[in-house]
Amino acid sequence: MIEIDGSAGGGQLLRTALSLSLCTGTGFTMTKIRAKRSKPGLMRQHLTAVNAAAKIGNAFVEGAELGATTLRFEPGVVTPGDYRFATGSAGSAMLVLQTVLPPLWQCDRPSTLRLEGGTHNPMAPSADFLVETFLPAVAKIGIEASLRIERPGFFPAGGGIAHAVVQPAQALRHAEFLDRGERRGMSATAMLSGLPNNIGERELDVLMRRLHLPREARRVHEVTPSSGPGNVLLLRVEHDSHAELFTGHGERGVTAERVAERLCEEAGHYLRSTACVGEHLSDQLLLPMALAGGGAFTTHLISDHLSSNARLIEKFLPVEIDWTELAPQLWQVRIAS
The missing domain is CATH 3.30.110 (Translation Initiation Factor IF3)
Incomplete structure (x- = not known):
């Protein structure tokens, strides 16, 4: 049974612990779950993840309720099947x-x-x-x-x-994402549900101006309304060896131009570096690479998510995860058993 201090990170620590518990057959107790968040404890999506993990893994769970800050999880046998969550x-x-x-x-x-x-x-x-x-x-x-x-x-x-x-x-096999290669192009899509098309056009105008995005590489996509109006701005950056997708979200009270500016700022950090992997993918690659027993990638930033996730993975698996700064905005992360 592994003891985990959940205050070191957010919901990602819980999700990683659930995955690794089922993969290794090792139980855990997590305390102070999301303690540093404005609303500590399990929120609905975290609770759904706990219940989903318990269902596929026939696990024994204590503390699976909204707002809980302590959870005990003892895995059983993982069963493949048809699931709805x-x-x-x-x-x-x-x-x-x-x-x-x-x-x-x-x-x-x-x-x-x-x-x-x-x-x-x-x-x-x-x-x-x-x-x-x-x-x-x-x-x-x-x-x-x-x-x-x-x-x-x-x-x-x-x-x-x-x-x-x-x-x-x-x-599973070791993989390396060290060099993204030459850029092949960029494209952008403004997704809209129940909102005027000109919101998407304004967002795309900002990308065209800031990132020199060609007019033929942009589109507005109207989708079937779900439970309410929504707007998402997607920017795909493709290189020879890797493609990154950056996502901006429309919000009430935030202009279309500001949504696009935020997306440009996030993508700009990646584009100004020579790293292969973006910030969000970097911490998500750690778990599959660790289960494979090794791997490596370059990224432009060592985020708190990456560092806390790495230390948690090392509690469950016999791997070491280290990173080295190769140049400004260029880090190499390596997983070794």
């Missing part, structure tokens, strides 16, 4: 998927999942990010999974539906 709100269904993905790919049969809730949430990977960036990256490690968005669910209303298929991973 709903956050019951705009909470991120994609974070639930990332929690159950590692134990399910270790099974001997495929699994299918119906995920309901938020598909495009601030502070969480969007469904498009998983499709465009995360899943192609982990495929190089030997993980085969697919994700289809039936209906997007935007913050704050949610109401999205997505379907995932997870195949057994026969053998």
Whole structure:
């Protein structure tokens, strides 16, 4: 039984602990869950992840309730199958998927999942990010999974539906993401649900001006309204060896121009570096690489998420995760057993 101080990070620590507990058969107790957040304890999306992990892993759980700051999790045998998980709100269904993905790919049969809730949430990977960036990256490690968005669910209303298929991973392999190669191009999509098209046009105008995005590489995409209006701005940056997707979220009281400016600022840090992997993918690669026993990547920033996730992974698995600064805005992260 591993003891974990949850105040060292947010919900990501809990999700990583749940995944690794099921993968290794090691139980854990986490205290001070999200203690430094404005609303400490388990929120609905965290609770859904706990219940999803318990269901696929036949686990014994104590403390699985909204607002709980202590959780005890004792895993059983992970069972592949057909599952449906709903956050019951705009909470991120994609974070639930990332929690159950590692134990399910270790099974001997495929699994299918119906995920309901938020598909495009601030502070969480969007469904498009998983499709465009995360899943192609982990495929190089030997993980085969697919994700289809039936209906997007935007913050704050949610109401999205997505379907995932997870195949057994026969053998994971070491992978390296060190050089992204020459840039192939950039493209952008403004997704709108129940809002005027000119909001998307204004966002894309900012990207065209700030990033010199060609007019033919931009589009406005109207989607079937989910539970409420929503707006997401997607920027795809493609290089020879890797593609990153950056996501901006429309908010009440925030202008379309400001949404696009924020996205340009985030993408600009990556574009000004020579790193292969962006900030958000960097901490998400640690777990599959650690389960594979090794790997390496370059990134432009060592985030708090990355460092806290690395230290937690080392509690469950016999690996060491280290990073070295090679140049300004260029770090190499290496996982070794």
